[in-house]
Amino acid sequence: MRKLLLGFTALTLSMTPALTPALAQDATPVAPKPAGIEADGVPAVPMALVDATRPYMEFRTAAFLDWDPVTRAMLVSTRFGNVAQLHTVAGPGMARRQISFEAEPLGGSYVGNDGTLVVRKDKGGDEFWQLYTLKDGRLTLLTDGKSRNALNAISADGKLIGYSSTRRNGTDGDLYVADPRNPATTRMVAEVKGGGWALADFAPGNQTAVVVNYVSVQKSDLYTLDLASGKMTPIGNHKLAISHGGARYAPDGQLWVTSDVGSDFQRLGTLDIKTGKFTPRSPEPKWDVEGFDIAPDGSFIAYVVNEAGISKLKLLDPKTGAVREVTALPKGVIGGMKIAPWGTIGVTVSSAKVPTDAFSVDPATLAVTRWTESETGGLNPAVNVEPELVEVKSFDGEAVSGFLYRPDPAKFPGKRPLIVNIHGGPEGQSTPSFRGRANYLLNELGVAIFYPNVRGSTGYGKRFVSLDNGPFKREDSVKDIGAFLDRLQADPAIDAGRMAVQGGSYGGYMCYASAIRYGAQFKAADCIVAISNFVTFLENTQSYRRDLRRVEYGDERDPKQRAKLLEISPLTTIDKLAIPLLVVTGANDPRVPKSEADQAVAAVRAKGRTAWHLVGLNEGHGFGKKENQDYQFWTELQFWQKNLLGEK
Numbered sequence: 001m002r003k004l005l006l007g008f009t010a011l012t013l014s015m016t017p018a019l020t021p022a023l024a025q026d027a028t029p030v031a032p033k034p035a036g037i038e039a040d041g042v043p044a045v046p047m048a049l050v051d052a053t054r055p056y057m058e059f060r061t062a063a064f065l066d067w068d069p070v071t072r073a074m075l076v077s078t079r080f081g082n083v084a085q086l087h088t089v090a091g092p093g094m095a096r097r098q099i100s101f102e103a104e105p106l107g108g109s110y111v112g113n114d115g116t117l118v119v120r121k122d123k124g125g126d127e128f129w130q131l132y133t134l135k136d137g138r139l140t141l142l143t144d145g146k147s148r149n150a151l152n153a154i155s156a157d158g159k160l161i162g163y164s165s166t167r168r169n170g171t172d173g174d175l176y177v178a179d180p181r182n183p184a185t186t187r188m189v190a191e192v193k194g195g196g197w198a199l200a201d202f203a204p205g206n207q208t209a210v211v212v213n214y215v216s217v218q219k220s221d222l223y224t225l226d227l228a229s230g231k232m233t234p235i236g237n238h239k240l241a242i243s244h245g246g247a248r249y250a251p252d253g254q255l256w257v258t259s260d261v262g263s264d265f266q267r268l269g270t271l272d273i274k275t276g277k278f279t280p281r282s283p284e285p286k287w288d289v290e291g292f293d294i295a296p297d298g299s300f301i302a303y304v305v306n307e308a309g310i311s312k313l314k315l316l317d318p319k320t321g322a323v324r325e326v327t328a329l330p331k332g333v334i335g336g337m338k339i340a341p342w343g344t345i346g347v348t349v350s351s352a353k354v355p356t357d358a359f360s361v362d363p364a365t366l367a368v369t370r371w372t373e374s375e376t377g378g379l380n381p382a383v384n385v386e387p388e389l390v391e392v393k394s395f396d397g398e399a400v401s402g403f404l405y406r407p408d409p410a411k412f413p414g415k416r417p418l419i420v421n422i423h424g425g426p427e428g429q430s431t432p433s434f435r436g437r438a439n440y441l442l443n444e445l446g447v448a449i450f451y452p453n454v455r456g457s458t459g460y461g462k463r464f465v466s467l468d469n470g471p472f473k474r475e476d477s478v479k480d481i482g483a484f485l486d487r488l489q490a491d492p493a494i495d496a497g498r499m500a501v502q503g504g505s506y507g508g509y510m511c512y513a514s515a516i517r518y519g520a521q522f523k524a525a526d527c528i529v530a531i532s533n534f535v536t537f538l539e540n541t542q543s544y545r546r547d548l549r550r551v552e553y554g555d556e557r558d559p560k561q562r563a564k565l566l567e568i569s570p571l572t573t574i575d576k577l578a579i580p581l582l583v584v585t586g587a588n589d590p591r592v593p594k595s596e597a598d599q600a601v602a603a604v605r606a607k608g609r610t611a612w613h614l615v616g617l618n619e620g621h622g623f624g625k626k627e628n629q630d631y632q633f634w635t636e637l638q639f640w641q642k643n644l645l646g647e648k
Contacts, residue, residue: 058377061356112158125620162199236276402452412446417498424505512570524643
């Protein structure tokens with residue numbers, strides 16, 4: 001399921017102002033720099049800027065994770081300290097009670113009906129997650145403490161968890177099962193090759209399981225696994241490029257999946273494990289079914305449809321085929337759905353006016369109840385602007401779209417400066433979720449923000465997502481930005497002379513590439529955890545994910561592809577980058593190593609040009625700690641004030 005932008009999870013800013021402000025050489029008070037931040041060529045942050053932005057730093061979120069089977073409370077992830085922790089909410093509108101107290105963020109799920117809670121945690125964003133049980137504030141380690149482990153599935157009776165782990169050789173994601181109440185029961189059930197394996201679900205009785213091998217966004221193969229012998233049997237024809245999403249067993253043993261068999265989109269249906277025949281059961285002819293869950297008694301299936309970035313929650317009666325739509329949820333993005341043992345549906349919702357909160361849905365009446373109402377720093381979220389959908393034809397006639405947020409024209413008349421913010425992935429999608437700190441740009445500085453979905457984005461079908469595959473199509477997505485610029489520059493409310501570009505991860509590559517190709521139209525570029533050279537990126541990204549990335553970007557071991565990868569890499573033509581650059585990096589990033597940023601910054605500075613470099617020493621692929629997120633935002637504000645808004 002498309003993940004919500006939970007990086008905007010918030011907490012109070014009490015710890016930063018409590019420190020004594022430092023003084024710049026001109027005696028201007030400046031904010032203390034967090035210990036985990038290295039600021040290279042970056043100006044100090046004035047306390048005046050901290051004070052001006054304070055309310056926008058103080059929002060929180062509450063992401064629904066699970067239902068407590070004992071107390072019927074919600075388990076949510078929210079942040080009152082520096083990182084997100086686990087809390088329980090006993091009832092709608094009741095207080096969040098913190099139950100984990102770690103220095104790193106946690107995620108978790110209940111196992112069985114006895115309240116056993118399994119959680120995951122890494123170190124400094126390195127994504128080498130370990131699994132634990134959490135009880136009375138203490139963690140008990142379930143994994144080896146060294147490898148990368150991902151919790152995949154929980155059996156319906158709560159006796160087993162299934163997870164993938166690289167413990168054997170650091171690269172391949174072998175499959176394991178365990179009773180989390182007894183770590184000694186851990187055993188490998190399948191030795192595999194590759195990093196895309198997961199144990200998707202246990203069949204009733206726990207004798208077999210369904211396994212998925214994710215090869216690419218266009219291809220994921222399913223197997224049945226005999227847990228005793230380790231024998232895996234393919235489901236269907238694996239020579240075909242078929243993408244299966246979630247795979248879940250109903251109580252009667254029927255396997256439900258999402259699949260793009262016979263369609264450009266993911267549909268919900270049943271899969272015959274013997275013949276591989278997929279029978280679609282959801283009626284939507286267009287748009288992806290992003291995720292689903294099956295009621296414990298099998299009476300209904302809840303599923304989420306992505307309609308041009310907007311989520312719709314629907315309930316399917318598997319006996320009659322009747323579908324009912326839940327219409328009372330806020331219009332936005334739905335994630336984290338799970339059906340309680342007693343049938344209530346829990347979801348997370350994020351929108352322009354909802355800062356990511358937990359809701360429940362009664363499956364009988366479809367009544368919606370909001371369980372959390374996260375703080376927004378005293379600001380009224382109702383004033384936040386809703387985006388408008390912008391659609392254009394690109395250089396080759398392909399239709400592409402994005403979401404444009406405009407400042408209030410009554411407060412900010414005339415032409416407004418604009419930031420183009422490009423999502424990562426590339427198998428991702430910009431959606432109209434809560435904008436968090438970016439609302440300061442919109443509401444206080446009058447800066448418009450555009451979030452494009454270039455070719456290769458998910459949510460628009462398997463044909464569209466494949467249009468940027470490999471090195472020889474890669475720059476077509478960059479050309480899409482040019483088409484958007486033509487449209488935005490012609491907008492009478494946009495200042496064509498004050499436009500900038502921003503992006504993270506793959507969007508960081510797009511940021512570099514767009515800044516080079518369209519430098520005459522952009523004033524500055526903020527490129528975050530960004531790929532600067534595809535060859536060095538593929539050579540240095542963590543081994544467990546290298547082959548998965550080669551499928552998307554190209555294989556640097558092939559001479560022809562290597563040559564093209566080098567040709568299209570921003571580092572190859574970075575001499576043409578003439579606009580000011582801000583680079584943000586996580587020192588522990590397992591996906592895009594810090595070396596990608598180091599070589600870009602060095603190359604720009606070698607030409608005597610501006611490159612600010614902000615490094616999170618205790619961060620990975622994007623900043624996850626609030627004090628670092630705040631400092632990043634303040635640094636970006638100074639960068640925009642100087643290079644986009646023309647302030648001194």
